[in-house]
Amino acid sequence: MTLLDSKAAAKRLAGVVKHTPLIYNAKLSEKYEAEIYLKREDMQIVRSYKLRGAYNMISQLSPEELSRGIVCASAGNHAQGVAFSCDKLGTKGVIFMPEITPKQKVKQTEMFGNNSVELVLVGDTFDDCLIEALAYTAAHNMTFIPPFDNYSIIEGQGTVGVEIFEDLPDVEVVIMPVGGGGLAAGVGSYLKSKNPDILLFGVEPEGAPSMLKAFEHGGPLTLPEINRFVDGASVKRVGQLTYQLCEKVLDDMQLVAEGKICTTILKLYNEDAIVVEPAGALSVTALDAYKDKIKGKKVVCVISGGNNDIERMQEIKEKSLLYEGLKHYFIVRFPQRPGALKLFVNSVLGPHDDITRFEFIKKTNRENGPALVGIELTQPTDYDSLVARMKEFKFEIIELNNDQTLFEYLV
Numbered sequence: 223m224t225l226l227d228s229k230a231a232a233k234r235l236a237g238v239v240k241h242t243p244l245i246y247n248a249k250l251s252e253k254y255e256a257e258i259y260l261k262r263e264d265m266q267i268v269r270s271y272k273l274r275g276a277y278n279m280i281s282q283l284s285p286e287e288l289s290r291g292i293v294c295a296s297a298g299n300h301a302q303g304v305a306f307s308c309d310k311l312g313t314k315g316v317i318f319m320p321e322i323t324p325k326q327k328v329k330q331t332e333m334f335g336n337n338s339v340e341l342v343l344v345g346d347t348f349d350d351c352l353i354e355a356l357a358y359t360a361a362h363n364m365t366f367i368p369p370f371d372n373y374s375i376i377e378g379q380g381t382v383g384v385e386i387f388e389d390l391p392d393v394e395v396v397i398m399p400v401g402g403g404g405l406a407a408g409v410g411s412y413l414k415s416k417n418p419d420i421l422l423f424g425v426e427p428e429g430a431p432s433m434l435k436a437f438e439h440g441g442p443l444t445l446p447e448i449n450r451f452v453d454g455a456s457v458k459r460v461g462q463l464t465y466q467l468c469e470k471v472l473d474d475m476q477l478v479a480e481g482k483i484c485t486t487i488l489k490l491y492n493e494d495a496i497v498v499e500p501a502g503a504l505s506v507t508a509l510d511a512y513k514d515k516i517k518g519k520k521v522v523c524v525i526s527g528g529n530n531d532i533e534r535m536q537e538i539k540e541k542s543l544l545y546e547g548l549k550h551y552f553i554v555r556f557p558q559r560p561g562a563l564k565l566f567v568n569s570v571l572g573p574h575d576d577i578t579r580f581e582f583i584k585k586t587n588r589e590n591g592p593a594l595v596g597i598e599l600t601q602p603t604d605y606d607s608l609v610a611r612m613k614e615f616k617f618e619i620i621e622l623n624n625d626q627t628l629f630e631y632l633v
Contacts, residue, residue, distance in 0.1 A: 427477070
């Protein structure tokens, strides 16, 4: 007897969770010479797959457990799934979220909770708020709803796989984002049970490689630091259950750069009118790395969520430009001669280069002092000639893109 039955979970979720569309993407299919479909969990009721696991677990609690209430810790999407479930099932929820959670996710959680939940913002990471949530659960004799490391949660997330197999039974490759591992464990377990030859690829952000490190280590370990930018897939430690399942079913793990993820977000928005959050873009971002393995195959990329705060778009554009080599920051020391600034604009900048930031670092030494200059290029190949002209006209420069410490301090 298996501990996971995602088919039974799908019946439990019927009428509550949307069967999200599996949409063929012509542009990606042409680019990678494959049949590429997007599993649109961004179109789920709470705009992510997390509702599946949360509702699957909470709906199986006893009346007595429901009367005491539930607690969860979440970076946002799990919180919304729990809040929606609390409202549907008539139980009180206390939801702990990191203080850095985007406002949009906080507001959405309140909306889906419909006065059934209380929100507590605490800690800098998911792992910090998890500690607080577990202590609160114990102190108030409530039931904790984990974000990923629980069989009912994993089983619920696996219903994404049930739908994929129903809609495309001859699927050959599925690419999924990995944070704590619940989605990959559930979907992977179900699909491998249907077709052992299917290829399953997991994708993590470079700044939070918790599952890849667990594979290398032979078990979950706590990363000392993580980059929190991809908030829906950034945890310091994956689950024990999710690790054990992912280790069995995933054929490969891939890391993708945060800047490349941002480029994918912008392309999906501009070319397909699809709004994805950073974690939701992971699977499509990894297509470049898997282009040789997917050629000629039927491929599904799971778009895990679309809860992207519009206030983050400027940061996303900036990270994309930096990654693509289209935006560069310099400290420029202007020559001690009249007209140096005019010379810089007229002779150093290329005809299509654009100054996006200019400020003198020493406010009391304008015109001759060092300046922080941000320049956006049309092509990455324009960079070498720009630097060459700076040196030709005797402008002393420090290239901040190559100095992470100075970049973080000044930019």
